[in-house]
Amino acid sequence: MMTLTAQMSNTGRAWHLYVVLYGETEWPTFQWERTARVPTGAERRAALASLGYEVAPGAVWSWTEDSRDHGDDSTPVVLIAAIAVRGQDGGAA
Template identity: 85%
Template sequence: MRTLTAQMSNTGRAWHLYIVLYGETEWPTFQWDRTAPVPTVAERRRALASLRYEVAPGAVWSWTEDSRDPDDDSTPVLLIAAVTVRAQDGGAA
């Protein structure tokens, strides 16, 4: 079964989880209408399931820092989480 990457980030108004589909203009997306707390692993699992995806066996969430302006280290840090996922049975991948 093909694997993909799910990412989660915070826009400053809400947390968004999305499945990265290269070459596509629209990606499956889920939104939590809050900035804190960070969605729990259980919440992320349920969000993925609502999109018909699941964390791939053995995969774990990883976090990285980004910035709206990489050339200015005084801008707020953006946290991005990522995990390898696969379509659930019958899901589109």
């Protein structure tokens, strides 16, 4: 079973979920038009499904933080979540 990585981040204007496709210039992307509330697990699963993906069996979301300007910890924090996904048919989409 081939898995890919989906990531979710907030730019300060909206939450974005995207599936990382190495070697591609455009990645499947979903956006929520809100900043305050983190999308629920159910909302994330629905967004992934709309892109043709599902959470890989046993996978869980992991969270990390970065600085808005990489390496400058005086700039706003950017939260980044990641999870393993697969195509809805059980393989990579």
